[in-house]
Amino acid sequence: MLVHELSHALAGRLGGIHVRRITLFMLGGMAHMEREPPTWRSELVMAAVGPVTSLALGLLFLWLAGLVDGPLEVDPEDPRAALAALSPLATLLAWLGPVNLLLGVFNLVPGFPLDGGRVLRALIWGATGSLRRATRWASWGGQAFAWLLIGTGMLMLFGLVVPVLGGGPWSGLWLMFIGWFLNNAALVSYRQLLVKETLEAVPVARIMQTSLTRIDPDLSVERLAEQQMMASGQRVLPVERAGRFLGLVSLSDLQRSERRAWSRMSAADIMTPVSRLACVAPQDDAGEALAELARRGVNQLPVVENGRLVGLLRREDVLKWLALHEATGAS
Numbered sequence: 001m002l003v004h005e006l007s008h009a010l011a012g013r014l015g016g017i018h019v020r021r022i023t024l025f026m027l028g029g030m031a032h033m034e035r036e037p038p039t040w041r042s043e044l045v046m047a048a049v050g051p052v053t054s055l056a057l058g059l060l061f062l063w064l065a066g067l068v069d070g071p072l073e074v075d076p077e078d079p080r081a082a083l084a085a086l087s088p089l090a091t092l093l094a095w096l097g098p099v100n101l102l103l104g105v106f107n108l109v110p111g112f113p114l115d116g117g118r119v120l121r122a123l124i125w126g127a128t129g130s131l132r133r134a135t136r137w138a139s140w141g142g143q144a145f146a147w148l149l150i151g152t153g154m155l156m157l158f159g160l161v162v163p164v165l166g167g168g169p170w171s172g173l174w175l176m177f178i179g180w181f182l183n184n185a186a187l188v189s190y191r192q193l194l195v196k197e198t199l200e201a202v203p204v205a206r207i208m209q210t211s212l213t214r215i216d217p218d219l220s221v222e223r224l225a226e227q228q229m230m231a232s233g234q235r236v237l238p239v240e241r242a243g244r245f246l247g248l249v250s251l252s253d254l255q256r257s258e259r260r261a262w263s264r265m266s267a268a269d270i271m272t273p274v275s276r277l278a279c280v281a282p283q284d285d286a287g288e289a290l291a292e293l294a295r296r297g298v299n300q301l302p303v304v305e306n307g308r309l310v311g312l313l314r315r316e317d318v319l320k321w322l323a324l325h326e327a328t329g330a331s
Contacts, residue, residue: 004103005029007053008046015042020295027181034291036196040125040134047118054104062097065090111142111182113189135193142186149179198325199287199318204280207321208303208311214238217246217268224267225254235299238309239271245309247271248302279304280313290318 001024008031009019018034037043069090086094108116117138124134152162156172165171213232215224217239228237229251236250246268253270279302280289289301293315303311 001029001103003057004050004054004107005031007049011046011049012037012042015046017042017046027178036131036193037122040122043125044119044122047115047122050115051104051107054100054107058097058099058101058104060097061093061100065093065097068093109145110138111145111186112138113142113185114145114182117142117186132193132197135190139186139190142189143183146179146181146183146186149182150176153177153179195290195322196287198322199285199290202286202321203282204284204286204289204303204313205282205311207286207317208282208313209317210311212238212309212312214240214309215249215267217241217266217271219267220263221254221257221265221267221270222262224249225262229254234312235314236312237267238302238312239267240309244307245274245302245304247273248277274302274304277302281305282310286313286318286321289313290315293318 002022005022005024009022012019012031012033015037017037019031020034021032023030023032037046065086069086083091083094107114108119110120111117112121112135120141121134121138124137125131128134152160152165153172153175156162156165156167156175157169159167160172161167165175213228213234215228215237219228224237229249236248238248239246249267249271253272257265257270278292278296278298280292282303282305293299293301293313299316300312300314302309303313
């Protein structure tokens with residue numbers, strides 16, 4: 001699985017798409033791209049390289065298994081006897097081979113967000129010239145495949161035996177869970193594209209909050225907590241001196257400080273300095289800023305220009321913008 005995702009990451013980087021990290025989890029893995037592929041050809045190459053890598057690994061492991069223990073002679077009346085005679089290394093290789101082949105074949109299913117669905121999206125994108133239409137159709141394919149898995153899993157609960165997958169209630173429940181996961185992933189992937197298109201070419205300056213309560217770095221933490229934090233509707237308070245942005249103070253900064261020492265501490269003592277903050281500029285793309293909010297796991301980003309704080313981009317402001325423009329588009 002790791003090699004499969006590494007192949008996506010390397011192909012993406014060759015195509016100019018930076019992949020920051022790879023996440024492996026219970027149902028597979030994911031290479032996190034900074035942005036969507038710029039062309040349908042780069043999407044096609046990046047999507048196809050994963051299943052091809054898994055299929056190649058599967059064949060390689062089977063070949064190595066034969067190389068370690070020699071040709072496998074299978075008795076049709078007792079096929080398990082031949083497998084039981086394999087050495088531990090050959091047994092491991094003989095297990096890894098089919099698993100990787102199955103992984104490669106499964107990912108070729110033309111349903112988004114599986115690799116096969118991305119291949120389908122790339123081909124539709126190239127044929128129609130519309131990324132939105134291609135994503136919508138590939139997402140429908142992903143949902144159809146997901147419901148097929150859910151339906152098959154339900155039948156397995158009632159005794160259906162499926163080749164390769166087997167049967168039984170646990171296998172059925174597992175298949176239904178995979179189908180549920182794929183259906184949600186297909187829906188979310190299409191919605192993410194709609195969000196990206198809605199925020200495309202929208203500068204941060206059009207969404208950010210500019211009416212901010214600002215505090216001096218010498219303000220005591222006690223006064224900060226009792227007067228400023230309670231009176232302000234902001235999640236964070238910018239710390240400034242002579243118009244220069246120094247950092248932010250949040251409720252979590254207050255919680256981390258010792259309550260008995262608040263009268264002796266200043267805002268500068270507990271603030272998060274600007275050097276540790278992710279900042280955006282007023283002309284930055286709002287979609288990229290939203291992605292940065294998600295990557296950082298924060299609710300707001302300082303908007304800074306020439307060392308001066310000009311606003312705060314808050315997650316709720318972006319969501320409000322999306323809701324308003326979605327309503328406008330629907331009407």
